Amino acid sequence: MIPTFNLRTTVGLLLLLALVLLPVYVELTGSRFLLTLFTRIVILALAAVSLNLILGYGGMMSFGHAAYLGIGGYAVGMLAFEGITTGFVQWPVALLVSAFFALVIGALSLRTRGVYFIMITLAFAQMAYYIVAGLARYGGDDGLTIEKRSQFIAPINLSNKVQFYYICLGLLCGAIYLVWRLVNSRFGMALQGARSNDTRMRAIGFPTYRYKLTGFVIAGTLCGLAGALLANHTDFVSPAMMYWTRSGDLIIMVVLGGMGSTFGPLFGAVALLVLEEVLSGITEYWQIILGPLLLLVVLFARGGIDGLLGKARHG
Amino acid sequence: MAELLRVESLAKRFGGIVATDDLSLSIPEGELHAVIGPNGAGKTTLIAQLSGLLVPHSGRIYFGGSDITGVSMPSRSLLGLARSFQITSLFLDLSVLDNVALAVQAHAGHSFHFWRSARREPELRDPARAALARVGLSARADLPASALSHGEHRQLELAMALASQPRMLLLDEPMAGLGPEESARMVSMLRDLKKELTILLVEHDMEAVFALADRITVLVYGRVIASGKPEDIRNNTQVRDAYLGEQEAVHG
Numbered sequence: 001m002i003p004t005f006n007l008r009t010t011v012g013l014l015l016l017l018a019l020v021l022l023p024v025y026v027e028l029t030g031s032r033f034l035l036t037l038f039t040r041i042v043i044l045a046l047a048a049v050s051l052n053l054i055l056g057y058g059g060m061m062s063f064g065h066a067a068y069l070g071i072g073g074y075a076v077g078m079l080a081f082e083g084i085t086t087g088f089v090q091w092p093v094a095l096l097v098s099a100f101f102a103l104v105i106g107a108l109s110l111r112t113r114g115v116y117f118i119m120i121t122l123a124f125a126q127m128a129y130y131i132v133a134g135l136a137r138y139g140g141d142d143g144l145t146i147e148k149r150s151q152f153i154a155p156i157n158l159s160n161k162v163q164f165y166y167i168c169l170g171l172l173c174g175a176i177y178l179v180w181r182l183v184n185s186r187f188g189m190a191l192q193g194a195r196s197n198d199t200r201m202r203a204i205g206f207p208t209y210r211y212k213l214t215g216f217v218i219a220g221t222l223c224g225l226a227g228a229l230l231a232n233h234t235d236f237v238s239p240a241m242m243y244w245t246r247s248g249d250l251i252i253m254v255v256l257g258g259m260g261s262t263f264g265p266l267f268g269a270v271a272l273l274v275l276e277e278v279l280s281g282i283t284e285y286w287q288i289i290l291g292p293l294l295l296l297v298v299l300f301a302r303g304g305i306d307g308l309l310g311k312a313r314h315g
Numbered sequence: 316m317a318e319l320l321r322v323e324s325l326a327k328r329f330g331g332i333v334a335t336d337d338l339s340l341s342i343p344e345g346e347l348h349a350v351i352g353p354n355g356a357g358k359t360t361l362i363a364q365l366s367g368l369l370v371p372h373s374g375r376i377y378f379g380g381s382d383i384t385g386v387s388m389p390s391r392s393l394l395g396l397a398r399s400f401q402i403t404s405l406f407l408d409l410s411v412l413d414n415v416a417l418a419v420q421a422h423a424g425h426s427f428h429f430w431r432s433a434r435r436e437p438e439l440r441d442p443a444r445a446a447l448a449r450v451g452l453s454a455r456a457d458l459p460a461s462a463l464s465h466g467e468h469r470q471l472e473l474a475m476a477l478a479s480q481p482r483m484l485l486l487d488e489p490m491a492g493l494g495p496e497e498s499a500r501m502v503s504m505l506r507d508l509k510k511e512l513t514i515l516l517v518e519h520d521m522e523a524v525f526a527l528a529d530r531i532t533v534l535v536y537g538r539v540i541a542s543g544k545p546e547d548i549r550n551n552t553q554v555r556d557a558y559l560g561e562q563e564a565v566h567g
Contacts, residue, residue, distance in 0.1 A: 186420055186428040186436075193417045196406035203366060203404075204479055205392035205421035214427070 008309040012263030015270065019169055023162045035161055041273045042168045043229045048253040048265035049175045050222035055251065056260035057183045058215045059195030063118045064105070064125025065250050068098045068220045070242025072227020074132060077144045077237035087150030087158070091228050098224020099217050101128070106216035110209060125247055133239040143238025150232055158232050168229050172266070175222055180262050182218070191215050192260075256297055258306025267305040318380075319344040319483055319513050320365070325374035327360055327537075334360040335371065336537035342483075347509040349516045349524045352534035353557070358517040359401055361534070362487050365515070366398040367391045379482065393422065395482035399472040401491060401517075407461040411452060414460050414471060415443035418478040446478040447471075450504060466497035473504065483513040490520045502526055525549070533557070 019042065026035045047069055054060040075094035084090065109120040138144045149158040158164045182188050193201045194208040201208045231237045240246070249272070257268025275293070279286035301308050320342040327335040334357040342348045350358050363369040365376060367388035375384045383391055392398075406414050416439045420426060423439065433439060447453050450470040455463060463471060469489055476484050489505070490498045502523050508514065509527065518524050524531065525545050532542040533554050541551045548554055 181430050181432075184432045184434060185430055186426040186433040186439075188429075189413070189417060189420060189433045190426040192409065193406055196408050197404060199368070200400070200404045200406065201417070201421075202388045203368070203392060203398055203400075204418045204475065205389045206417075206426070207387070207389045211426060 006310070008261065008263065008306050011309055012266065015263070015266060016169075016173060023165060026162075032161070035165055037273070037277060039161070039165045039168055039233055040230075041269055042165070042172050043226050043233055044250070044253065044273065045266045045269035046168070046172045046175050046229070047223045047226035048250050048257070048269045049172070049179055050219045050226065051250045052254045052257075052259065052261075052265040053179050053182065053191075053222070054212075054215050054219040055254050056258075056264065057179075057188060057195065058191045058212055060110070060212060060216065061118050061251075062109075062121045062216075062219075063244065063247050063251070064121035064123075064128075065219070065223055066242045066244070066246035067105075067125035067128045068102065068223035069227040069230060069246065070128060070132060070237070070239065071098050071101055072224030072229075073231035073237040073241050074138070074144075074227075075224070076150060076228045076231040077146050078138055080146045080148060080150075081138060081144060085148045085151045087152045090150050091225070094224050094228040095221050098227070099221040102217045102220025103213070106213045106220070110212050110216065122244055122247070125242060126244055129239050129242050129244075132242065139238070141239060143236055143240070146231060146235045146237065149235065150228070164232065168233075171225065171229070175225075176262065176266065178222075183260075187211060187214070195260075252294060256294065256304050258304030261303070261306035264304055264306040271305060317344050318342070319378065320515070321377040322365070323375045323377070325361070325364060325376065326372050327357075327364060327369065328372060334537050335364065335374075338374070338534075338537065338539055340532060340539070340542075342513060342515060344482075344513055345509075346529045347505070347514045347516060347527055349518060349528035349531045350534060351518065351521070351524055351531060355536075356534040357537035358534060359487055360537070362398060362485050362515070362517060365485055366396065389421075392479060392481075395480075396485065397476040397479045397481035397483070398485035399476050399487055399489060401487040403465070403468040403472060405460045405468060405471060405475075407459070409460060410456070411458055411460050411463065411471060412440065412443055412447065412456040415446050415474050415478045416440055418446075418475040419443050422479050443478055446474040449477060450474045451500070465492050466494065469493060469497070469501065470504075473501075477508070481512065483515065484508070486514060486516045486518075488518055489516070490518055490523055498523065 022038055023035060026032065051065045054062055072094040075097050076090045079090045079093060105121065105124045109117055112120055133141045190206055190211040193206065194212055198208055253268035253272050254265050256272055257266065258264030275290060276286065279289050297304060303310060318341055322338060322340040325335050325338040338361065350361065352358055360369065364371045367386060375382055378394060378396055406417065419439050419442045420433065444456065447456055450473050452467060452470050452474060455467060460471065473489065490501055493501060498520060505527055516527065528545055530543060531545055531548045533540050533548060535557050540557060541548055541554045
């Protein structure tokens with residue numbers, strides 16, 4: 001689709017602009033905490049963008065997407081532990097291993113539909129969780145501290161918080177653009193057709209399985225990248241990164257922001273994590289407030305935040 | 316004329332129910348062949364097996380001389396066998412034009428093109444617009460498919476089947492649920508189409524069937540009880556007893 005400058009696109013781009021300017025604000029006010037929070041938000045938004053490709057555009061309700069966060073993260077963590085600290089090895093390995101896992105999980109789970117698909121993706125993710133939790137050499141349940149962030153050539157230095165933030169933000173923008181191009185290409189039309197009516201797609205001549213599997217692998221790979229970033233951000237990886245509730249968080253971000261929309265996952269990630277931050281400052285039981293809020297979105301704003309912006313345009 | 320579709324002793328059972336019973340059929344190129352029969356005669360089941368949605372228990376299906384019994388649904392479509400659905404089956408959340416463009420895209424090679432916007436490719440959009448024009452839906456091209464009326468959905472179904480440039484159309488009750496005017500329009504569209512395509516038409520509307528068909532096959536309980544020219548079918552006592560009688564009574 002042509003980038004028509006309607007409200008949702010405008011708000012999306014403004015939000016990105018605000019994110020670009022954030023370090024300036026941090027510099028002026030000195031609230032380093034904000035930079036840490038938003039680095040995390042940007043990374044998880046990247047993961048949500050990747051999930052949106054298969055959930056929003058492909059209609060594949062993957063309940064195990066956090067597995068790739070963990071796989072990408074552990075690729076970095078384990079290599080760092082073994083003394084291989086160069087990002088030129090760590091990151092490609094993180095992407096390749098994520099892609100491979102997505103290929104295996106997708107190849108098996110995409111043969112099923114509906115609830116079975118959800119359960120199989122969930123089962124694979126939990127399997128990965130328990131495998132990692134059992135790796136005693138790499139800290140098992142307790143996780144693994146990363147002594148040194150991924151090394152790239154100068155002037156790239158991930159230990160510089162502002163620089164790292166911009167790298168994450170740049171990758172997020174790249175991912176949003178990539179997904180936007182993908183979903184409007186022939187491949188994306190095939191993916192959306194399969195979401196809309198799989199039987200009809202096959203009847204008009206599309207072998208939908210291979211397109212869905214390709215989408216699944218691309219999404220897994222992108223999420224693996226988010227995992228590599230997250231590991232560098234926290235200087236730590238643990239099995240909790242891929243626990244099923246984390247997969248749930250990613251789904252919430254996509255649904256809250258608006259499934260199958262360009263900026264939806266970004267809206268959702270910012271909204272959810274900022275809300276979480278604000279509410280948990282007010283009360284320990286912040287989920288009691290968040291829960292009903294999500295319920296309202298699902299009940300009354302089917303298109304999520306993006307959908308609300310779309311409606312507002314029509315008055 | 317050369318034979319395009321041949322069905323040899325096809326059989327399909329659902330549990331104890333025989334939906335297709337030793338069914339044989341031969342349709343030459345260019346024929347409009349109607350399949351009629353009372354409800355539950357196995358007409359839709361037949362189309363499902365011809366299109367590859369269902370696998371028969373036994374029997375063979377030949378299309379253009381080659382055995383396609385084991386060929387998958389997408390591959391059959393690529394061979395030129397297009398079907399429409401009795402219950403409207405569209406991409407409701409996509410635009411009308413997108414629906415047809417997808418049908419064009421299906422036959423324009425593989426879809427592993429990841430970058431260029433498919434909605435701006437003339438080689439997909441132009442044939443799609445042509446197919447929409449053909450069924451009279453040009454003015455509705457940019458609406459979401461869900462916004463169309465039932466009659467328009469049937470037209471869109473037809474446009475999608477046409478856009479895949481098939482050799483043969485399998486039409487499952489294209490008049491279902493249409494008003495008299497819409498039905499008349501559909502009949503005249505099909506009359507146009509039969510000049511260039513081979514068509515297998517499953518239809519309840521007897522007026523339409525007798526107006527369009529070159530030959531008619533009558534199914535009862537999955538079995539062919541008669542097959543021949545419309546006038547032979549009309550005069551066949553077995554058919555009258557089994558099926559047409561009740562219809563004639565209704566129509567007066």
